[in-house]
Amino acid sequence: MKLFCLGDSLTFGFGVSRNMRWTTLVEREAGWQVVNRGINGDTTGGMLARLGPEVLDAVGNDRAQRLESRILIMGGSNDVFFGGTDAAARANMAAMCQRLMGEGLEPFVGISLPVDWTRAPRQWAQVVDFERAARLMTDYCAWLKQFCDVFGLTVVDFARDFVLPDGTPRHELFWDGLHPNAQGHRLMADRMIRALQPAPMQPGAGNTQI
Numbered sequence: 001m002k003l004f005c006l007g008d009s010l011t012f013g014f015g016v017s018r019n020m021r022w023t024t025l026v027e028r029e030a031g032w033q034v035v036n037r038g039i040n041g042d043t044t045g046g047m048l049a050r051l052g053p054e055v056l057d058a059v060g061n062d063r064a065q066r067l068e069s070r071i072l073i074m075g076g077s078n079d080v081f082f083g084g085t086d087a088a089a090r091a092n093m094a095a096m097c098q099r100l101m102g103e104g105l106e107p108f109v110g111i112s113l114p115v116d117w118t119r120a121p122r123q124w125a126q127v128v129d130f131e132r133a134a135r136l137m138t139d140y141c142a143w144l145k146q147f148c149d150v151f152g153l154t155v156v157d158f159a160r161d162f163v164l165p166d167g168t169p170r171h172e173l174f175w176d177g178l179h180p181n182a183q184g185h186r187l188m189a190d191r192m193i194r195a196l197q198p199a200p201m202q203p204g205a206g207n208t209q210i
Helices: 022-030 044-059 063-067 077-083 087-102 122-126 130-151 158-162 182-196
Strands: 002-007 033-038 069-074 107-110 154-156
Touching: 002 022, 002 044, 022 033, 022 182, 033 044, 044 069, 044 087, 063 069, 069 087, 077 087, 077 130, 087 107, 087 130, 130 154, 154 182, 158 182
Parallel strands: 002 033, 002 069, 069 107, 107 154
Antiparallel strands: none
16 A cells, blocks of 8 residues: 655654654555655645646556555645745645546545744744734644535644644744644654544545544
């Protein structure tokens, strides 16, 4: 079985060694071949452009290979950070989901991590309003879950483990306010492994949140 993960630095594993990345842990512990297609700083527009050549072409048209493949898409943070809006992220994530469903492939939609804005890199504050970005990401992730519910797509809610009951980010799980540390990657791996265990749902059969 093969899992393709398309995303940004949260997928790539920025800030931790390769053996600590959640994708590496999933591959080692779940017995899946994990193809990490995360690029640091990428936007959902970049992901949309890469979906065909880096994921769909690799999955191919062989029916058996398609049945053994799963695709996770997760992005939007960089759109919000540098664009100041989640409009592009909404449009591009919807486009990627629709293209995958049109190919007969059900995407797993990852929910990006919350922004621990009080601990975000100070040098970035000259170009990013992290306090505003944190609010936008909350709204965007809520919209993304609603979108998945409408189209019956599986949600992998990585963000759930990174907040306290009152919605405050768990500071101890980030190393810079934006990216997870080794402990955070451990939680992300656990959630992805759980997502791979149930039988995959067919599009339109109802939303599953994991």
